[in-house]
Structure formats: structure tokens, C-alpha cells
């Protein structure tokens with residue numbers, strides 16, 4: 122057929138043949154082989170050495186199911202009022218922890234972002250602090266705060282606050298870096314000071330990301346606040362571990378359900394508030 | 400000046416009553432939020448005095464923290480390995496459970512529409528219960544140890560993966576599928592040649608991301624007794640061996656960062672498609 | 680497969696003398712579940728080797744008609760006979776066999792973006808491929824060679840191993856054509872193949888379609904919005920209005936008046952009043 126002759130006058134590489142096709146296929150297989158070998162090797166090793174197979178999975182799930190049905194259900198609804206205090210405490214912890222995170226993360230974000238920092242070294246330092254905080258799970262931080270402040274909500278609150286810096290510091294810095302430079306230039310050209318630039322040029326563009334991530338972190342805090350008590354950080358987690366230590370499984374189930382309800386209510390509420398407040 | 404749409408503002412003063420009302424609600428909400436923060440601080444009993452009181456204790460802990468130490472290297476490496484096992488096995492089974500459930504949950508693939516909603520609700524429930532609480536449930540049911548940890552991570556992963564897998568499936572472009580249908584391809588052909596290539600990258604990216612999260616969890620599951628390095632950490636802390644606790648924290652750091660590096664490598668590997676050049 | 684080719688050869692020989700239509704549509708009606716009556720009693724005969732342009736206003740039923748032919752849309756009533764086979768009554772297996780003899784080309788190209796060009800072309804053979812081989816994407820050597828040849832024919836030989844997402848719109852549509860040609864189809868259905876392309880790509884695509892139709896005697900039905908392209912490339916023009924055949928004639932017979940009537944002489948029908 123003559124269709125091609127006129128069109129393909131400018132052809133940089135030779136027409137591919139079946140050999141090329143094979144070569145192409147083999148290259149793809151070879152590339153993926155390494156990855157799949159690593160993944161497959163790691164999974165086989167882990168499954169084999171932990172002795173955890175499909176059977177264990179289904180046994181475990183069915184045992185848990187029968188345990189829940191026989192020992193932990195129905196939840197003791199009459200003890201719900203007893204746990205309202207700890208529920209509120211969890212909320213207080215989440216809120217104060219969030220404020221601590223934001224107060225620390227905003228400067229870290231501003232100083233960490235390349236376009237608003239005062240010096241490259243400062244930016245690097247700020248980002249490193251966030252990086253370290255991110256690599257430390259909140260529960261690990263809690264262990265140290267409990268050692269200093271003793272068992273109770275204060276340790277948990279501080280751990281939540283510090284734990285949030287890892288994420289918020291990073292995402293604030295990233296969000297500020299993505300800001301349109303022209304608008305900052307515009308404000309700067311009016312002879313504004315650094316603080317004025319931040320207020321007039323940076324904040325309006327940063328605000329949406331700030332709200333989104335802060336809200337996200339608040340939701341995480343509520344979940345985190347519920348478990349941080351497991352290592353002595355106060356709140357519902359502390360009630361949960363106390364109930365379990367006394368083998369009061371139906372109380373434990375009540376608390377778990379309350380955690381679930383609290384998480385859901387908070388998520389719905391923050392979303393509704395956000396739509397209203399912005 | 401010609402105002403075209405709703406925000407009727409003259410010289411910065413809102414003239415539109417609706418905008419004014421929004422502004423007022425806005426202020427009230429922020430005021431309430433601030434009040435709640437103050438209330439929280441009081442309710443938690445956070446006073447400067449508590450910090451000054453804790454100073455001696457803080458310096459005591461601080462002194463005993465340095466230099467970080469490894470107490471029992473053998474036990475620690477076993478615990479690290481156990482944490483990795485929990486994370487990998489938990490993720491693997493989480494993925495295994497999530498794929499069929501996501502096929503049910505995705506609106507455009509589900510065999511039965513009400514089932515899709517039910518599955519999404521189930522996933523939302525699983526997600527709303529934190530991983531450590533799941534660990535607790537499983538400890539109560541199957542006893543202390545890594546099995547509870549693996550179960551917790553597998554189940555908790557399912558909550559997230561079913562959601563993101565289903566969303567990936569729901570975003571499949573229907574055009575290519577229709578094109579394959581029109582050329583006489585069978586259903587299995589369409590699944591493997593039309594659907595799979597469109598979702599496989601997202602599936603892998605999310606799964607790797609979940610592995611990242613699970614490694615983090617696996618380091619702290621031990622805190623409640625579900626196996627792994629977390630147990631060593633609580634033990635050191637309860638014995639006031641803060642130097643050992645710090646040493647273990649450093650190991651956890653390394654573990655988390657190493658996983659991040661590996662998962663980034665995996666993700667890059669998936670994303671980048673080196674071009675194939677035809678040569679003579 | 681061989682017998683199919685034979686029947687087609689036979690068809691081509693006989694079509695000269697007795698002109699039995701390759702595609703024959705009788706009293707085709709389509710009413711969508713929401714009550715929209717998209718096709719009214721459409722009857723047509725299309726012989727082998729013709730390039731037919733279907734024109735008409737947006738919403739006239741062009742896509743619906745085309746999709747009824749390969750039953751991507753289920754007709755409400757009427758009969759479609761393709762190459763002696765009753766399309767409307769075909770069960771799943773038969774429908775697959777019929778569909779693989781009809782190539783389809785789409786406005787949005789509908790390629791699997793993540794897969795390389797050559798694999799997308801090979802997809803045209805899926806209707807002939809066993810389940811396992813097809814799922815794994817293992818195609819025999821002669822099909823791969825044929826696919827590379829098809830790509831050369833549409834001028835994309837050097838793009839064979841690129842991901843489709845890296846191509847321009849015009850190139851994607853040519854891949855779409857190569858995929859349809861790969862089926863070895865007797866009929867190609869093209870639903871607005873150039874609506875998303877610029878003028879020069881459009882010309883390229885239409886030229887290829889025209890050459891396929893004439894050189895290989897593949898019957899081609901093209902839904903078009905651009906009347907000038909229809910006049911330039913088609914042998915025959917069918918005008919649809921409100922789901923009915925408004926005019927059907929050789930391209931030369933299409934007058935300015937007819938076109939104006941088809942597009943502007945639009946009397947509101949009851950479905951727009953209520």
C-alpha cells in the first residue's frame with residue numbers, strides 16, 4: 122500500500138522488526154524482574170520465617186470474631202457516661218496538641234521554604250528538624266514525655282504536639298515553596314518588610330493548604346489521642362488499657378466503639394465547619 | 400467599576416448582607432475555637448508550674464539518656480527482624496484481602512450495587528478504628544505476640560487500601576474498555592489488557608505507601624504487646640534505662656528512614672519508563 | 680478464520696454482480712431508558728467498499744446508529760444483518776465473532792494510554808486470541824509483524840514502542856486506525872474520528888481512511904461534523920435528523936439547499952417541547 126511512502130520520508134530510526142519487539146519485551150521483563158524478585162523474596166522470607174500463613178490469617182480472624190461475639194459483645198452502654206470524661210480529655214489533648222504543632226510548624230515552614238527563608242543553612246536546619254520529628258512515631262515520643270511528666274494527659278498532649286511538627290513543618294514548607302513568586306515580587310516591589318511580605322504576599326496563597334493540612338492533622342490527632350493513652354498519655358486509651366487489664370472486655374468494647382464514634386463525629390464536624398468557615 | 404458577580408464590595412466594605420453574615424459567622428467560629436483551646440488548656444491542667452516542677456525530673460532523664468546505648472544486641476536485632484516481618488506480612492495480606500474487596504466496592508466493577516456501598520461503609524469503619532486499637536482487639540483474641548500485630552496491620556491496611564483501590568478502579572477510563580469490547584475481546588481480555596494496565600501503577604504506588612505506614616506501626620505495636628521492637632522500648636523505659644530507650648529510638652529512626660528510601664526507590668521504579676530505542 | 684476470509688472473498692466477487700449489501704439495516708429503532716427516542720425506523724443498505732459519511736446535527740443519533748451496528752448500544756427494535764449474519768439476534772459468542780469483523784474508531788481514540796503503541800495495535804487481534812495468550816499479551820510473530828506493518832502504513836513505524844500517552848492526538852488516532860485495520864475487518868465504523876484534531880491531522884486521518892476503503896475495499900462508515908470533509912472524502916452521504924434518515928445519496932447529489940435544510944431547517948420535535 123502506498124499510504125506510508127509519502128508520509129514517512131523523514132524517519133529517524135529504522136523500521137522496527139519482530140526482533141526489536143522481542144528485544145523490547147525482554148527489556149521490560151528484565152527491568153521488572155529485579156523489582157519483583159526483591160518483593161517476592163521479601164514476602165516469602167517474612168511469611169516463611171514468621172510462620173504466618175493464610176491459615177493463620179483466617180484462624181486469627183475467626184478466633185477474634187468469636188472472641189468479640191462471646192466476650193466483648195454487647196458493649197456496656199450503661200458505662201458510656203463513665204467514659205465521657207476521657208473522651209473529652211482526648212479532644213482537649215488533640216486541640217492543644219494541634220495548637221502546639223501549628224505554633225512550631227509555621228516558623229519551621231517559613232524558614233524551611235526556599236523562597237521565604239533567611240538563609241540556605243537555616244532552611245536546611247528547619248527541614249531537618251521536621252524530618253527527624255517525622256521519623257519518630259508519636260508513641261515513641263510519648264514514652265519519653267511520660268518519663269519526664271509522669272503518666273497523664275500532659276505527656277500525651279506534648280507528644281501529639283511534637284509529632285505533628287514532622288508532618289506540618291514539611292507540608293507547610295512545601296506549600297510555601299509552591300507559591301507564585303510573581304505575587305511575592307509584587308508585594309516586595311512596594312518596599313514591604315519581610316513580615317509584610319509574609320502577611321500580604323505569602324499568607325493569602327498559603328492559606329488553603331494551611332487549612333487543609335491543619336484539618337488533616339487535627340483528625341489524625343483525634344485518632345492518635347485515642348491510642349496515646351495506651352502508653353500512659355491519658356485520654357480514652359488510658360481507660361481502654363485499664364479496662365483490659367481488669368479483663369473488662371465489654372467495657373473495652375464500649376470504649377472502642379466510643380473511639381470510633383468520636384473519630385467519625387469529629388471528621389464530619391470539621392468538614393462541615395470548614396465548608397462554613399472559609 | 401463593574402461588579403459582575405456576587406461579592407459586592409466597595410472600597411473593601413462588604414455591602415452584600417450575605418457576605419456580612421458570612422463574615423460574622425466566620426468570626427464567631429474562630430472565637431469559639433479560641434475559647435475551646437483555652438478551656439482545653441485549663442481542663443488538662445497545663446500550667447507553667449507543671450513544667451518548672453518537671454525540670455529536675457527532666458534533667459535526670461536527660462542525664463541518663465546520654466550516650467544512647469544498645470543493651471542486648473541479640474534481642475534487639477531479633478525484635479527489629481520481627482518488626483519487619485510484621486510489616487511485610489501485614490501489608491502482603493492486607494493487599495491480598497483488599498483486591499477482591501475493592502472489586503466489590505468499586506461502583507463500576509461491583510457485581511451488585513448495594514454491595515458496593517456496604518463494602519465502602521465497612522472500609523470506612525475499619526479505617527476509623529486506629530491500628531493500635533485493632534492490635535488490642537487481636538491481642539485479646541489471640542494473645543500477645545506478632546500474630547496479633549500482623550492481624551492488626553492486615554486489617555487496618557484493608558480499611559485504607561479498599562478505599563484507594565476502589566477509587567482507582569472507579570477512575571478507569573471507560574473508552575479503551577469500550578474499544579476492546581467493540582473489537583471482540585473477551586471479558587478476561589478486557590480485565591487484563593484494558594483495566595489492569597490502567598490501575599496497576601496506582602495500586603502499586605498505594606501499596607508501597609501502605610508498606611511505609613505499616614513499618615512505622617510495626618515499630619510501635621510492641622508498645623501494647625503485639626510484637627516487634629516497640630516492646631523493647633517500653634521495657635527499657637520501665638526500667639528507667641533511658642540510654643537504652645534512646646538507642647532503640649535511634650534504631651527505629653533508621654528503620655523508618657530506610658523503608659522510606661526503599662519505598663521511594665520502588666515508586667520511582669514504577670513511575671519511570673525508560674524509552675526503548677530501536678537500533679540498527 | 681480461513682472460512683471467514685473465504686466468505687469475504689466470495690462477498691467481494693458477488694457484490695459486483697448482484698450487489699448484496701454488506702450491511703443491511705431494517706427499521707432500526709432505539710429508545711433510551713430515559714425515554715429519548717434516538718433512532719426512528721432507520722433502514723439502509725451499504726455495499727462493500729463504500730466510504731459512507733453520516734452527517735447531522737449534534738444529537739441527531741449518529742453515534743447511536745453506529746453503536747447499534749456493533750451493539751455497544753442495544754437496539755430497541757429492528758434488524759441488522761452484517762455479512763449474512765443477524766447482528767441483532769447474536770448471542771455472546773456469536774456477537775464476539777461478529778464484532779471482530781467490525782473495526783471501530785473513536786473520537787477520543789480510546790487507546791490504553793499506559794501500554795505501548797504496538798500493543799494497542801495488537802489489541803485488534805484479541806477477538807482471535809485465546810484467553811490465556813490474550814490476557815498475557817502474547818501474540819504470535821506474524822501478528823506482531825503485521826502490527827508493525829500497519830504502523831508503518833499509518834506513518835508511525837518509529838513510534839511503535841512509545842507509550843500511547845506520549846503521542847499527539849493525530850498520532851493517537853492513526854494508532855486507533857491501525858488497531859481497527861489489524862482486525863482484518865470488513866467494516867470500519869468511525870465515530871467522529873477527526874472531531875478532536877486540527878485541520879492537517881484531520882486530513883491525514885481522512886486520507887488514510889479513504890485509502891483503506893478504496894485499496895482494501897473495506898466498507899467504512901464515518902460520522903462527521905464537517906460537511907466539507909464529507910464532500911471531499913465520502914462516496915455517499917447519509918443525513919440524519921432527529922433520529923431518521925433525512926437524505927441518503929451519492930456525495931455529488933448533496934446540494935447547498937439540502938445541507939441547509941439538514942442543519943438549519945430544524946423543526947422542534949415533541950421531545951424538545953415536553
Ligand SMILES: Nc1ncnc2c1ncn2[C@@H]1O[C@H](COP(=O)(O)OP(=O)(O)OP(=O)(O)O)[C@@H](O)[C@H]1O
Nearest residue numbers: 711712713715717736737738739740741742743744
Ligand atoms: N446513554 C444515553 N441515555 C439517554 N439518552 C442518550 C444516551 N446517549 C445518547 N442519548 C440521546 O440520544 C440522542 C442521540 O444521541 P447521539 O449521541 O446518538 O447523537 P450524535 O448525533 O452522535 O450527536 P453528537 O454529534 O453530539 O455526537 C440525543 O438526544 C442524546 O441525548
Ligand SMILES: [Mg+2]
Nearest residue numbers: 741742743871
Ligand atoms: Mg456522537
